[in-house]
Amino acid sequence: MTSERATTDPHPADKRPLLEIDHLSVDFRLESSVVHAVQDVSLHVHAGETLAVVGESGSGKSATALSVLRLNPSPPCVYTGGEIRFDGRDLLTLSEKELGRVRGRDIAMVFQDPMTCLDPLQRVGAQVAEVLRLHTGISRAEARKAALAALDEVGIPDPEVRYRQYPHELSGGLRQRVMIATALVTRPRVVIADEPTTALDVTVQRQILDLLVSLQDKHDMAVVLITHDLAVVAETADRVAVMNKGRVVETGEVLDVFDRPADAYTRRLLAATPRLEAA
Numbered sequence: 081m082t083s084e085r086a087t088t089d090p091h092p093a094d095k096r097p098l099l100e101i102d103h104l105s106v107d108f109r110l111e112s113s114v115v116h117a118v119q120d121v122s123l124h125v126h127a128g129e130t131l132a133v134v135g136e137s138g139s140g141k142s143a144t145a146l147s148v149l150r151l152n153p154s155p156p157c158v159y160t161g162g163e164i165r166f167d168g169r170d171l172l173t174l175s176e177k178e179l180g181r182v183r184g185r186d187i188a189m190v191f192q193d194p195m196t197c198l199d200p201l202q203r204v205g206a207q208v209a210e211v212l213r214l215h216t217g218i219s220r221a222e223a224r225k226a227a228l229a230a231l232d233e234v235g236i237p238d239p240e241v242r243y244r245q246y247p248h249e250l251s252g253g254l255r256q257r258v259m260i261a262t263a264l265v266t267r268p269r270v271v272i273a274d275e276p277t278t279a280l281d282v283t284v285q286r287q288i289l290d291l292l293v294s295l296q297d298k299h300d301m302a303v304v305l306i307t308h309d310l311a312v313v314a315e316t317a318d319r320v321a322v323m324n325k326g327r328v329v330e331t332g333e334v335l336d337v338f339d340r341p342a343d344a345y346t347r348r349l350l351a352a353t354p355r356l357e358a359a
């Protein structure tokens with residue numbers, strides 16, 4: 081059973097969450113078995129808020145996150161129940177064409193490995209500009225200008241020079257910044273970041289998280305941060321949902337959950353994160 085805490089809600093009752101996952105269930109139907117990857121999961125996030133989703137490998141974090149834009153491979157993925165409401169509309173019932181307009185424009189994703197998202201054969205600036213042209217239909221010159229501004233905004237030095245480079249010419253940290261620029265150039269209202277810093281070394285991790293937090297502040301975005309790193313959650317998120325075996329076992333304000341975990345699984349996760357002591 082999910083333990084939901086009674087805390088002072090900073091969001092008035094009339095202000096609906098921007099994104100609401102409501103009793104979502106997702107199966108992967110394999111040849112000889114069925115994996116119940118997500119079971120009756122409910123989550124929500126408001127504008128300007130960061131919700132962290134934590135849990136061990138295989139707990140269903142990514143399957144939940146990918147469901148929002150129906151990005152789980154189908155087959156074998158089947159959405160067996162629930163709703164995912166963005167701005168009041170159920171994303172699970174939209175046509176591919178309608179969902180295509182939401183993807184990347186209203187809701188963007190940032191993944192762990194930029195190389196899976198960036199085209200190795202295209203200059204990075206052109207990739208940022210292309211996303212913008214796809215969603216807004218602005219001219220080439222305007223898109224170039226906006227892409228340069230986006231590279232600058234994510235802290236890429238010499239954006240004019242970097243604009244013309246290919247992904248392999250950039251460091252891992254810079255590539256991640258380019259992916260963030262690509263995700264944010266359309267000014268999405270929700271960003272789902274799935275382990276965005278796991279592949280980076282600790283100093284660069286910090287810089288990328290700081291960047292996400294500052295951009296969120298600036299643009300009042302809702303952020304869903306998928307991570308297995310509780311220290312990152314403590315430093316970055318407002319609320320946390322703890323997943324175990326496809327279910328949310330506990331959710332609440334980060335400080336409440338970390339100070340007084342109600343669920344035995346949350347206590348085990350916290351006990352396995354000594355870094356938190358020093359955070």
Ligand SMILES: Nc1ncnc2c1ncn2[C@@H]1O[C@H](COP(=O)(O)OP(=O)(O)OP(=O)(O)O)[C@@H](O)[C@H]1O
Pocket residue numbers: 108110115116117135136137138139140141142143144153156308
């Ligand atoms: N494409 C797929 N085909 C079959 N099973 C899948 C697929 N994707 C995920 N699963 C299964 O669904 C379950 C949940 O996986 P998911 O990737 O959501 O976990 P996770 O918490 O994100 O783990 P990690 O931190 O390792 O990414 C796991 O049992 C996984 O093996």
